[in-house]
Amino acid sequence: VAQLCVCDLSVAQCDVNCCCDPDCSAADFSLFTTCSVPIVTGDSRLCSQKAAVYSLDVEVNPPERIFKLIDQVNPSVFCIYATNYKKALSFSSPEMPTPENFDQLLKRFGSATFSAEPDSWNMNTDAQNPSDANKTYRYEYGVPIQTADAFLRLPSPVVSSWCSDANPAGFLVNQATKCTRSVSVEECGNIQAVSMLFYINSSILAVPKSSQMVNITVQSIVVQSLNGMRTLLNGTDVLRLPVILDELCINVVLGVSYHITYTDAGEIIEAAASFVLGAINQEALSVQQSFEISFTQVNTKPVPLSGNPGYVVGLPVRAGFRPQGYPFPVEFLFAALSTNKYSQLTILQSTSSQDCLAAQGARTPILFGYNMISGCKLRITAAMECQPLTQTLLDLLKGQSFPEYVASFGNSQAQDVLDWVPITHLQVSEQRIYNTFQSLCQIPVSLEIEVKWTKYGSLVNPQARIVNVTATIATTTLKQLPSGRERTIPVRSSVVFTDLSPPAEPGYRAWPTINAKLPFDFFFPFV
Numbered sequence: 134v135a136q137l138c139v140c141d142l143s144v145a146q147c148d149v150n151c152c153c154d155p156d157c158s159a160a161d162f163s164l165f166t167t168c169s170v171p172i173v174t175g176d177s178r179l180c181s182q183k184a185a186v187y188s189l190d191v192e193v194n195p196p197e198r199i200f201k202l203i204d205q206v207n208p209s210v211f212c213i214y215a216t217n218y219k220k221a222l223s224f225s226s227p228e229m230p231t232p233e234n235f236d237q238l239l240k241r242f243g244s245a246t247f248s249a250e251p252d253s254w255n256m257n258t259d260a261q262n263p264s265d266a267n268k269t270y271r272y273e274y275g276v277p278i279q280t281a282d283a284f285l286r287l288p289s290p291v292v293s294s295w296c297s298d299a300n301p302a303g304f305l306v307n308q309a310t311k312c313t314r315s316v317s318v319e320e321c322g323n324i325q326a327v328s329m330l331f332y333i334n335s336s337i338l339a340v341p342k343s344s345q346m347v348n349i350t351v352q353s354i355v356v357q358s359l360n361g362m363r364t365l366l367n368g369t370d371v372l373r374l375p376v377i378l379d380e381l382c383i384n385v386v387l388g389v390s391y392h393i394t395y396t397d398a399g400e401i402i403e404a405a406a407s408f409v410l411g412a413i414n415q416e417a418l419s420v421q422q423s424f425e426i427s428f429t430q431v432n433t434k435p436v437p438l439s440g441n442p443g444y445v446v447g448l449p450v451r452a453g454f455r456p457q458g459y460p461f462p463v464e465f466l467f468a469a470l471s472t473n474k475y476s477q478l479t480i481l482q483s484t485s486s487q488d489c490l491a492a493q494g495a496r497t498p499i500l501f502g503y504n505m506i507s508g509c510k511l512r513i514t515a516a517m518e519c520q521p522l523t524q525t526l527l528d529l530l531k532g533q534s535f536p537e538y539v540a541s542f543g544n545s546q547a548q549d550v551l552d553w554v555p556i557t558h559l560q561v562s563e564q565r566i567y568n569t570f571q572s573l574c575q576i577p578v579s580l581e582i583e584v585k586w587t588k589y590g591s592l593v594n595p596q597a598r599i600v601n602v603t604a605t606i607a608t609t610t611l612k613q614l615p616s617g618r619e620r621t622i623p624v625r626s627s628v629v630f631t632d633l634s635p636p637a638e639p640g641y642r643a644w645p646t647i648n649a650k651l652p653f654d655f656f657f658p659f660v
Contacts (some may be wrong), residue, residue: 275305278302332389337349444542445597451545454536455538480497481509513611548655560606580627582629606621
């Protein structure tokens with residue numbers, strides 16, 4: 134690093150404020166005002182490396198350049214200890230395309246994904262290594278889903294928008310692609326990629342290198358007309374193949390959506406496909422297709438996450454409640470809210486009329502990191518009774534089913550009991566604002582929710598974690614109004630996020646988290 138200089142742009146000349154330029158003399162350094170490149174390092178992913186530090190000593194006359202060579206420590210939890218793959222330290226000379234090798238290069242690198250070692254993907258499941266006879270196989274994240282003939286295809290665009298069928302679907306990798314397919318009415322019956330059979334005719338291997346097969350079933354079929362109107366068909370047991378009818382080719386596949394069900398042991402147990410079929414006319418030279426794949430673990434319901442693992446600013450705060458019968462069973466500790474489809478923490482949603490009675494049932498999710506305030510006005514008459522009025526205001530502020538727990542992380546699972554933070558409920562009383570009633574009535578007028586969170590994990594990539602949630606109901610004292618009188622009181626909801634993270638100290642290194650996971654390609658191209 135002492136010989137590297139990224140600001141040395143002129144040959145045999147001193148570059149201004151380039152403190153590492155070997156062409157600069159002491160007289161040149163005395164005229165510098167700053168060092169444009171104060172530190173030069175190698176790969177930032179290394180755990181420890183040399184660093185060249187440049188600075189100017191302006192207290193002496195004339196000013197002098199100061200050079201230091203120091204050992205720099207990477208504060209990241211995950212870093213590369215040694216560069217043991219020397220080939221990755223330099224670029225290899227690429228093979229130039231020629232008329233002789235063009236087809237071979239296109240076959241190897243033309244798909245959306247390819248392997249640096251193409252021979253390593255041997256999909257022949259019959260020829261097993263004798264040493265692997267007793268090995269238990271399972272799908273892992275990103276591994277191509279194997280089928281009886283190759284792998285589950287998820288067509289995608291390559292260089293242009295045209296579809297390539299060589300893109301394998303990776304296990305637990307949710308994907309959505311769109312691409313263009315060349316078609317014609319005369320040949321539509323002979324084009325495999327526009328037929329339903331092309332996407333369901335090959336069974337999926339339950340686990341890699343096994344003989345257990347999982348058939349792909351048809352979950353639903355939607356027919357789209359030429360003007361874009363869609364109709365859901367009742368029966369899915371009939372295979373609808375492309376046919377020519379009145380100068381139209383019908384039953385052309387416009388979209389395929391795979392849904393894979395798996396176990397926690399990495400085994401695929403179900404596979405379903407939903408189709409969108411359409412028609413093309415004589416003028417059509419191409420058709421746009423869309424493809425999607427999603428995964429669900431067996432005996433679980435898919436719930437949208439708000440981060441992985443820490444919360445992402447702008448995504449909903451996840452919440453739940455403790456059902457009857459706790460502590461048994463534990464696996465159902467945090468069930469979805471009956472009135473909240475996605476188990477989110479919500480507050481009152483303001484309306485244009487500002488009428489509290491009209492706003493009943495209107496809720497908006499609390500988004501992580503966003504301070505929010507909403508409210509309405511309630512008109513009180515002499516005919517209103519205290520108890521029903523109090524319950525109406527509570528339902529207005531808290532909703533029909535206010536959660537008891539909040540997920541500490543954006544990806545907290547229901548079975549991880551320690552990943553859920555109980556909501557603390559407080560009640561305070563405001564000053565008496567009316568004194569014209571004969572009997573006192575305590576009614577709630579505001580709900581203030583404070584979410585305390587902190588940064589968790591590595592300083593390089595901290596994760597947002599909720600540590601405390603407090604819901605404070607403020608009440609006010611009212612007396613019954615005389616007959617014929619009415620008053621209007623404001624009702625308010627608010628949310629405040631408070632960061633409890635201590636300031637990072639120089640040289641401080643966070644402890645590694647137990648459940649931290651590396652991206653599967655973190656060390657690429659190192660071994």
